C-alpha cells in the first residue's frame with residue numbers, strides 16, 4: 001500500500017499513474033520534510049530561491065508531477081513531468097540503481113555521477129540543459145531534471161521524414177551544424193562524449209537539436225592517456241577503437257558524427273550495421289576502403305592489427321576495387337529517387353572527411369564547421385521534425 005502512495009515509483013502501473021496525475025501534496029517522507037520547509041512556495045513568491053549546497057536537493061514530491069514515461073534505457077528511466085510551481089514541462093532522468101541494497105557498499109553509480117557533473121559543467125545551446133537534481137523518499141531515488149525535448153533524432157526521422165519526405169539539404173546542414181557545434185564545444189572543454197548516435201541527440205519542436213546522454217563522457221588529455229575501449233555503440237564505433245587503441249581522443253566522436261550524417265542522408269538507416277566487432281570492422285573497411293600507407297600509416301602498430309590477416313593494400317589496389325561503398329551509397333547530386341536526401345559535392349567531401357580511417361587525418365569538429373558545405377550553396381535551416 002505504501003508503494004501506491006509513491007507516484008514516483010517506476011514500478012507503479014499506468015492506472016496508478018493516471019490516478020496520481022493531478023498534483024496533490026503528498027505525505028512528507030523522512031527526508032523531504034526538511035527540504036519542504038525551506039522551499040515552500042507562496043503566491044507572492046512563485047520561484048523560491050533554493051540553494052542545494054545549504055539546503056540539500058529538493059524533494060521530487062514537492063516539486064514535480066509525473067506525466068508519462070518517455071523511455072527506459074540501460075542507465076535510467078526518463079519521465080516527462082510538470083513543475084508544480086511554474087507548470088513548465090521538464091524531463092526527469094531517474095538514476096537506475098542496479099542493486100539498491102548494495103548502495104551503501106558500492107555508492108552512487110559512476111555513469112550517473114559522470115553524466116550529472118559533466119552536464120552541469122557544460123552549458124551550450126546544443127547540449128541538453130540540466131536544471132537541478134531532486135530526490136525521492138530513499139537514497140536510491142535520485143532524478144536529474146532537464147529541459148524537455150519532444151523526441152530524439154532517431155525517432156523524429158522515423159516518424160516524420162521518410163521517403164519521399166526526406167530531409168532537405170538545408171535541414172541536413174541545420175542538424176549537422178548544431179550537432180557539430182555541441183561536439184566542438186565539448187572537445188574545446190576537454191570532454192569526449194563517447195556515445196554519439198541518433199538516439200542520444202534530442203530535437204525540439206523549434207528545430208533546435210541538442211546532445212544528451214553524457215553517461216560515458218569523460219575528460220581527455222594531450223598526450224592521450226589510456227582509456228577504456230568499452231565505449232560507443234558498435235555501429236558508431238571508430239576504427240581505432242575496434243583495433244584496440246586505448247590512447248584515443250576527440251576523433252572517436254567525429255567518426256560517430258560521420259555515421260550520424262550518413263544515417264540522416266539515408267532517412268534513418270544506420271550506415272554500418274555490424275553484428276559484432278569483427279563484422280563491424282569488415283563493414284567499415286567495405287565502406288571507406290582498407291587501410292593503406294597513405295590512408296592510415298600507423299595502422300600496423302595498433303594492438304589488434306596482427307589479429308587480422310588481410311593483405312596490406314596499396315592505394316592502387318583500393319582504386320582498383322573502385323571507390324569503396326561510400327561513393328556508391330552516396331552519389332553526388334543524385335536525383336531524389338534513391339530514397340535519400342540530396343547531397344552535393346561539398347556534402348560528400350565532408351562525409352568522407354568525417355569518416356577518414358586514420359584518426360590523425362580525420363577532420364576535427366571545429367574544422368568541419370568551417371567546411372565549405374556550411375558556407376556555400378543553400379544556407380542551413382532549422383529542421384522541421386514535427
Ligand SMILES: Nc1ncnc2c1ncn2[C@@H]1O[C@H](COP(=O)(O)OP(=O)(O)O)[C@@H](O)[C@H]1O
Pocket residue numbers: 070071072073074075076077078091093128146147148149150151152199200202212213214215
Ligand atoms: N531531456 C529529454 N527530453 C525528452 N526526452 C529525453 C530527454 N532525455 C532523454 N530523453 C529520451 O530518453 C531516451 C533515453 O535517455 P538517455 O539519456 O539517452 O539515457 P540512456 O542512458 O538510457 O540511453 C533518449 O533516447 C530520449 O528518447
Ligand SMILES: [Mg+2]
Pocket residue numbers: 073199200213
Ligand atoms: Mg541513450
